[in-house]
Every structure is written in C-alpha cells, then in structure tokens.
Amino acid sequence: MNVVVFGATSAIAQAASHFWAARGDRLLLVARNADNLNAVANDLRARYDVDIATHQADLADVAGVPDLVHSVFESMSQVDRVLIAYGTLPDQEACEIIPADAWPHLTTNFVSPVILVGELSRRMASHGGCIGVITSVAGERGRRSNYVYGSAKAGLMTFLQGMRHRLHGTKLHICDIRPGFIATPMTQHLKQGLLFAKPAKVAPRLVQAMDRGKSVVYLPGFWRWIMWVIRAMPTYIMHRTKL
Amino acid sequence: MNWESWGRYPRLSQTAKALYWQSEAPHLLAEGTYLPVGLGRSYGDVCLSDSGTVMTTKFMNRVIAFDHRSGHIRAEAGIALSDLLKVTLPHGWFLPVTPGTKYVTLGGAVANDVHGKNHHTAGTFGRHVTELVLERSDGRRIVASATNDEPWFRATIGGLGLTGLIVEVSLRLKRVQGPFVSQELIRFRSLDDFSKLTESSDRDWEYTVAWVDAARRSRGLGRGIFIRGNHASKQGKPDIPGPRINIPVQGPEWLLNPWSIRCFNNLYYHRPLKSGLQHFDPFFYPLDVLGHWNRLYGRRGFVQYQCAIDDLDLVGRILAYCAKHKRYSFLSVLKKFGNQPAAGTLSFPMPGYTLTLDLPADPNTLRVLDQLDQWVLDAGGRIYPAKDARMSRDTFKRCFPQWRDMQPFMDPRISSAFWQRVSGEKP
Ligand SMILES: Cc1cc2nc3c(=O)[nH]c(=O)nc-3n(C[C@H](O)[C@H](O)[C@H](O)COP(=O)(O)OP(=O)(O)OC[C@H]3O[C@@H](n4cnc5c(N)ncnc54)[C@H](O)[C@@H]3O)c2cc1C
Ligand SMILES: NC(=O)c1ccc[n+]([C@@H]2O[C@H](COP(=O)([O-])OP(=O)(O)OC[C@H]3O[C@@H](n4cnc5c(N)ncnc54)[C@H](OP(=O)(O)O)[C@@H]3O)[C@@H](O)[C@H]2O)c1
Numbered sequence: 001m002n003v004v005v006f007g008a009t010s011a012i013a014q015a016a017s018h019f020w021a022a023r024g025d026r027l028l029l030v031a032r033n034a035d036n037l038n039a040v041a042n043d044l045r046a047r048y049d050v051d052i053a054t055h056q057a058d059l060a061d062v063a064g065v066p067d068l069v070h071s072v073f074e075s076m077s078q079v080d081r082v083l084i085a086y087g088t089l090p091d092q093e094a095c096e097i098i099p100a101d102a103w104p105h106l107t108t109n110f111v112s113p114v115i116l117v118g119e120l121s122r123r124m125a126s127h128g129g130c131i132g133v134i135t136s137v138a139g140e141r142g143r144r145s146n147y148v149y150g151s152a153k154a155g156l157m158t159f160l161q162g163m164r165h166r167l168h169g170t171k172l173h174i175c176d177i178r179p180g181f182i183a184t185p186m187t188q189h190l191k192q193g194l195l196f197a198k199p200a201k202v203a204p205r206l207v208q209a210m211d212r213g214k215s216v217v218y219l220p221g222f223w224r225w226i227m228w229v230i231r232a233m234p235t236y237i238m239h240r241t242k243l
Numbered sequence: 244m245n246w247e248s249w250g251r252y253p254r255l256s257q258t259a260k261a262l263y264w265q266s267e268a269p270h271l272l273a274e275g276t277y278l279p280v281g282l283g284r285s286y287g288d289v290c291l292s293d294s295g296t297v298m299t300t301k302f303m304n305r306v307i308a309f310d311h312r313s314g315h316i317r318a319e320a321g322i323a324l325s326d327l328l329k330v331t332l333p334h335g336w337f338l339p340v341t342p343g344t345k346y347v348t349l350g351g352a353v354a355n356d357v358h359g360k361n362h363h364t365a366g367t368f369g370r371h372v373t374e375l376v377l378e379r380s381d382g383r384r385i386v387a388s389a390t391n392d393e394p395w396f397r398a399t400i401g402g403l404g405l406t407g408l409i410v411e412v413s414l415r416l417k418r419v420q421g422p423f424v425s426q427e428l429i430r431f432r433s434l435d436d437f438s439k440l441t442e443s444s445d446r447d448w449e450y451t452v453a454w455v456d457a458a459r460r461s462r463g464l465g466r467g468i469f470i471r472g473n474h475a476s477k478q479g480k481p482d483i484p485g486p487r488i489n490i491p492v493q494g495p496e497w498l499l500n501p502w503s504i505r506c507f508n509n510l511y512y513h514r515p516l517k518s519g520l521q522h523f524d525p526f527f528y529p530l531d532v533l534g535h536w537n538r539l540y541g542r543r544g545f546v547q548y549q550c551a552i553d554d555l556d557l558v559g560r561i562l563a564y565c566a567k568h569k570r571y572s573f574l575s576v577l578k579k580f581g582n583q584p585a586a587g588t589l590s591f592p593m594p595g596y597t598l599t600l601d602l603p604a605d606p607n608t609l610r611v612l613d614q615l616d617q618w619v620l621d622a623g624g625r626i627y628p629a630k631d632a633r634m635s636r637d638t639f640k641r642c643f644p645q646w647r648d649m650q651p652f653m654d655p656r657i658s659s660a661f662w663q664r665v666s667g668e669k670p
Contacts, residue, residue: 040305
C-alpha cells in the first residue's frame with residue numbers, strides 16, 4: 001500500500017509510520033524540518049528495510065498546498081492512505097491577551113488542512129482509499145483551558161463531517177482521529193497523569209481505523225465515554241470546573 | 244515529568260525535560276545547569292540533578308544506519324538496548340556487552356562504561372564503541388573516536404554525562420547464530436568453590452557470573468549458584484518480550500525485611516537447577532520480567548553497593564559483616580573481572596572480583612557501608628559510581644585518583660548530584 005503522511009515528524013505520526021513500515025507499506029513523508037524529517041526516514045529505513053521518500057514543506061504556507069499535493073502525486077501515482085498529523089497548540093492565555101496570536105494556529109490547525117483535504121479528495125475520489133485527519137477531543141466542547149485550539153479543531157471536524165456526507169457511497173473514506181492526551185512534545189509541559197497514553201500504544205488503533213474506513217476514532221478508545229460525559233455536562237456544572 | 248533514580252534514593256527536586264531531536268539544543272531548553280540522562284537505570288545520583296534540569300534522551304532514539312553485513316550500527320544516544328536488539332537480532336547481531344537489564348540507553352551504557360557477564364572476554368561497553376558525537380553546551384559538536392579527538396573519547400566513555408550530551412553512538416555488534424544461550428548452573432558451597440569454578444570456566448565460557456546467598460550468618464557463608472553460558476547455534480524467533488508483570492505502586496516497607504530476604508535467598512539457593520538451552524532474554528535479563536521491581540522497597544528506596552576488589556577473602560569478610568549487622572542483601576552478584584584495559588578515564592572495572600549488594604536505604608545500611616568503604620579502599624579497590632548514592636568525597640577521590648584528568652573535558656553547564664557530592668564543586 002502507498003501511504004502519505006503530512007506532518008510526519010509528529011510523535012503520533014511517527015508511531016503510525018513505524019506500524020505501516022513494519023508491514024511493508026511504501027511511505028512518503030512530508031514535514032517542515034528537514035533534519036528531523038531525515039532522522040525519521042533513516043530510522044524507518046534502517047529498521048524495516050523499506051522504501052521511504054521524503055518531501056520538505058511548511059504546511060502553514062496555505063497558498064502552496066495545491067502545488068504540494070501536485071508534486072506528491074507526481075512521485076506517487078497512487079495513494080491509498082493519507083495521514084494528516086501536523087498541528088500546533090496555542091498558548092491559550094497569550095491568545096486572551098493578544099487575540100491576534102491565534103491567527104497562525106487557526107491557519108495551521110484549520111485553514112491548511114481544509115485546503116489539503118479538499119485537494120486530496122479530488123485526486124483520490126476515483127481510486128478510493130482513506131484520508132485520516134488528526135483532530136482532537138478538544139473540538140467537542142469549548143472549554144476555558146483551550147478553546148482557541150478547540151475551535152480550530154471543531155471547525156475541521158465539521159468540515160470532515162460534511163466531506164464524509166458528500167463522499168458517502170464512494171470508495172474514499174474520511175477518518176476523523178480524535179486523540180485525548182498523548183505524551184508527545186506538544187503536551188510535554190502538562191502534568192502527565194494517568195490519562196496520558198504513549199504514541200506507540202495508540203498507533204495500532206489509528207492504523208486499523210483507517211484500514212476499516214471508520215468515520216470517527218478516539219485514541220485511546222475510552223475517550224469516547226469521557227467525551228460523552230463532558231458533552232452531556234450541564235452548563236452550570238461545566239462553568240464551575242476549570243477543565 | 245517525574246524523575247527518580249532506580250534506587251529511588253536520594254529524592255531530589257529537579258525539573259525534568261525531554262529531548263526529542265538532535266536539532267534541539269539542550270543548553271537553550273534549560274536554565275542553569277542540566278544533566279543529560281537516559282532511562283534512569285542508575286541506582287544512585289549519577290542520573291540526578293540537585294535542583295537543576297535533567298534532560299532525558301529516551302525519545303531521541305532513532306537508528307541512523309545499520310549495516311547488516313559488517314554489524315556496525317549508528318544510532319541516536321537515547322535508543323534503549325531493548326529497542327536496538329529488535330533491530331539487530333533478526334539479522335544475527337547481538338550486543339557486544341550488555342548489563343543486567345535491557346532498559347538502558349546507548350548513551351547511559353557509554354557514560355557509565357557498563358560491563359556484563361562477559362567482562363573477562365570482552366571488557367567494557369566502551370571498548371566496542373567506534374565513534375561518539377558529543378554536543379557541548381556552547382553548541383559545539385565533537386566527533387570523537389580512538390583515532391580522532393581521542394582524549395574526548397576517553398573522557399566521555401565512563402564520563403558520567405559530564406563532558407556533554409552524547410547525541411550519537413556508533414557500535415560494533417557481535418555475531419550470533421540465534422537467540423539462544425546454552426547455560427550451566429552449578430551450586431557452590433563456599434567462596435573457595437566459587438573461585439575454582441570461575442578459574443576453570445573463564446576460558447571456555449563467554450559469560451560467567453555467580454549469584455551469592457548473602458543472607459547466611461556463618462554456616463553456608465559464600466554459598467551460591469554459578470552461572471555460565473555460551474551463545475548457541477540453535478535458530479529461533481528473536482522475540483524481545485516486555486515485562487510480564489508490572490509493580491504498579493510502591494510496596495509497604497515491611498515487605499522486604501531481614502526475615503523475608505533470608506527466606507527468599509534460601510529458597511533461591513535450593514531451587515532445582517536446570518542447565519541447557521535458554522532464551523537469551525531470561526539469561527541476560529532475568530529481572531526484566533518484573534517491571535518497576537524497585538518499588539518493592541517502598542518509600543525509603545534502596546541502595547546498591549558494588550565494589551571491585553582483588554581479594555576474595557575480603558568478599559567473605561564483607562558478607563559476614565553485613566550478616567552480622569542484619570543487612571541482608573536481597574540479590575547479590577559476584578563476578579571475576581578480566582584484565583582488559585579500561586576504555587574510559589573513569590571506567591570502574593579493574594582486575595579482580597566485583598561484588599554487588601542490594602540493601603534498603605536506612606541509617607543502619609549507610610553505617611555498614613561506610614565501614615565497607617574503608618576496607619575496599621585499604622585493599623586498593625573501587626566503588627561503582629553508577630550504583631552509588633552515598634560514598635564520601637574522600638572515598639571517591641581515593642577510588643578514582645584520576646578524577647582530575649576529567650577537569651579539562653567537563654562541560655561548564657553540566658553537573659549531576661553525584662558530581663557535586665563527590666567533587667565538592669557547586670556549579
Ligand atoms: C536491573 C539492573 C541491572 C544492572 N546491571 C548492570 C550490569 O550488569 N553492569 C553494569 O555496568 N551496570 C548495570 N546496571 C546499571 C546500568 O546499566 C547503568 O546505570 C546504565 O548507565 C543506565 O543507563 P540509563 O540509560 O538508564 O542512564 P541513566 O541512569 O539515566 O544515566 C546514567 C549516566 O549516563 C549519563 N547519560 C545518559 N545518557 C546520556 C547522554 N545521551 N549523553 C551524556 N550522558 C548521558 C547520565 O548523565 C548518567 O551519568 C544495572 C541496572 C539495573 C537497574
Ligand atoms: N498530544 C496530544 O495530546 C494531542 C491531543 C489531541 C490532538 N493532538 C493532535 O495530534 C497531532 C499530532 O501532534 P503530536 O501530539 O504528535 O505533537 P507533535 O509531535 O508536537 O507534532 C506536531 C507536529 O506538527 C508539525 N507542524 C506544526 N506546524 C507545522 C507546519 N506549519 N508545517 C508542517 N508541520 C507542522 C510539527 O513539526 P515541527 O517539528 O516542524 O514543528 C510537529 O511535527 C496534532 O494535530 C495535534 O493537534 C494531539
């Protein structure tokens with residue numbers, strides 16, 4: 001199978017790439033830091049003896065996305081799986097003081113993947129496959145601790161939902177991947193409690209959900225129930241928490 | 244992130260950060276002094292910082308190049324030996340030297356210049372390292388090997404992390420036929436018997452070590468089980484199992500008491516011994532089946548005492564002295580080191596015997612160990628920094644008079660709680 005990963009240096013994406021490489025899939029990795037990208041690709045080559053191609057690109061460059069997708073399809077004529085993993089976590093408090101600080105984050109977490117998924121779906125519709133997009137449980141309900149981030153992910157989730165509606169009955173699946181807390185560089189500054197999972201532990205579930213063309217998958221699975229509670233929580237209780 | 248050493252003693256407050264990439268500069272991530280660390284498998288404070296920052300490298304764990312034919316591997320320093328084996332063993336390559344747990348990083352194995360059951364044939368880990376890439380806190384990178392920047396190479400092997408962050412390690416692996424070891428287990432009744440066994444085995448057996456029952460007062464003092472093994476030619480799946488049982492929380496302190504430790508040692512001595520083919524994992528890493536077994540000692544934590552002395556009588560005296568004071572070691576190991584020259588300036592192994600004892604960290608233990616230090620020093624021996632949490636400044640300097648040779652290579656931004664303790668230098 002041919003797999004393309006956007007944001008391939010993300011810890012979650014790396015763990016998924018190990019899984020794909022181990023089963024012999026061909027990978028094209030796209031990321032913005034060339035040194036880190038090379039380190040990831042060499043590691044996969046040395047461990048699994050597989051074909052790994054790399055492409056350096058800054059996904060915040062929204063205008064460049066169509067050309068990027070074009071060159072991806074030049075180097076890989078057929079694509080079966082795409083994982084979109086890049087993202088940034090804004091400093092919520094800083095965005096409250098200087099609201100414009102949110103802008104680059106909204107671009108990376110919402111505008112860019114919207115255009116990317118749009119471009120990809122045009123090219124992948126006929127052959128089919130699966131586009132997996134990492135969103136977040138933070139998109140399911142606005143909470144004081146991270147609603148700037150959450151709102152970008154919520155927008156993306158709604159976009160994916162609509163896209164899935166449109167593609168219903170075709171061979172192209174859109175998988176909304178919603179992690180809870182994963183121990184990665186993005187969450188390094190948080191106190192790591194029991195709810196934190198390791199990327200390697202959740203990667204098999206991610207890959208499997210994409211293989212099966214699932215619509216929504218939680219990483220790890222128990223977040224489905226946690227989020228059910230959080231969504232159902234009456235506002236007057238919610239507002240008393242610091243969540 | 245929480246950070247503690249394997250003995251969970253001493254407990255120090257520090258900031259823990261993780262390095263994920265070579266392109267990250269640790270000196271920009273930390274304020275003040277920092278210490279590069281691996282998986283925290285050192286028992287004492289070589290892997291702790293006193294109110295500074297520890298930078299764990301365990302996520303900087305990528306393979307850079309692996310040549311299946313020559314058995315050379317180059318990897319980022321944070322890769323665990325368990326992970327490295329997953330890559331190399333399917334191609335018939337094993338670690339040239341391995342400590343008693345596979346959950347240590349390459350960088351940690353270099354920085355403590357670790358040894359294994361094959362010290363008498365292979366020397367220490369550092370002897371098989373072909374190149375190191377070191378990153379200093381001024382951002383400078385030094386590529387050191389036996390032929391290039393050799394003084395840096397010697398200072399960094401066994402250098403306790405103090406010469407800079409090791410970012411890459413190149414290692415020459417060892418060819419094996421398969422994942423099995425043919426082992427023989429022999430019960431012995433005294434240290435004299437141990438001595439005869441080790442003298443007669445060390446030529447034909449690549450791996451030799453002895454477990455000793457350190458819970459005997461007089462009768463049976465120095466008894467134990469001698470273990471010897473060679474790689475076998477039998478083929479098989481190179482599985483690398485994870486821990487089978489995890490100790491989730493720290494145990495109550497009464498769990499490991501003199502009585503239960505004596506019972507355990509007695510049972511262990513009398514257990515039925517089965518020689519024959521054994522998978523490499525239980526042979527080299529018997530303790531790895533129990534994840535976080537260090538928690539069994541409870542809140543107080545424990546200390547490990549490992550010394551090197553060229554005097555078997557002294558080993559007997561040490562065992563007797565501990566027993567007299569009811570300081571029974573839960574797991575005790577005795578091995579005869581070989582004569583290979585040391586790879587690093589501060590490498591621990593030297594010709595003679597090495598004895599390892601695990602003891603609960605309490606005031607009595609510390610008093611007993613101070614006495615042992617005296618005897619070890621008088622015998623011209625040494626204490627292993629990787630295991631130490633308590634030796635005095637004076638003891639360290641007498642064990643390693645060459646400590647001054649490290650001075651020109653020390654990184655001014657790096658320090659450990661151990662180094663502050665034994666050198667008396669505050670950053
Ligand atoms: C069950 C068990 C059995 C053991 N058996 C043996 C044995 O048989 N023989 C033996 O010799 N040891 C043995 N040890 C000790 C262990 O091998 C060493 O303490 C080893 O160094 C631990 O590696 P680590 O990756 O956990 O490093 P840490 O304990 O985290 O750090 C160890 C030292 O290495 C330095 N360091 C780590 N990474 C880097 C880096 N990237 N750059 C610069 N410095 C670095 C640290 O500063 C510190 O000084 C055993 C330990 C356990 C728990
Ligand atoms: N970790 C969690 O708990 C958690 C929870 C919910 C959702 N998520 C989501 O999971 C995804 C993966 O994150 P992670 O946890 O694996 O963290 P991570 O390791 O920090 O990964 C984030 C990745 O995004 C990349 N990136 C950011 N901006 C980019 C840009 N403009 N162009 C290209 N790449 C860019 C980063 O690359 P650089 O190295 O170049 O910066 C980095 O590789 C993200 O979408 C995140 O929002 C994570």
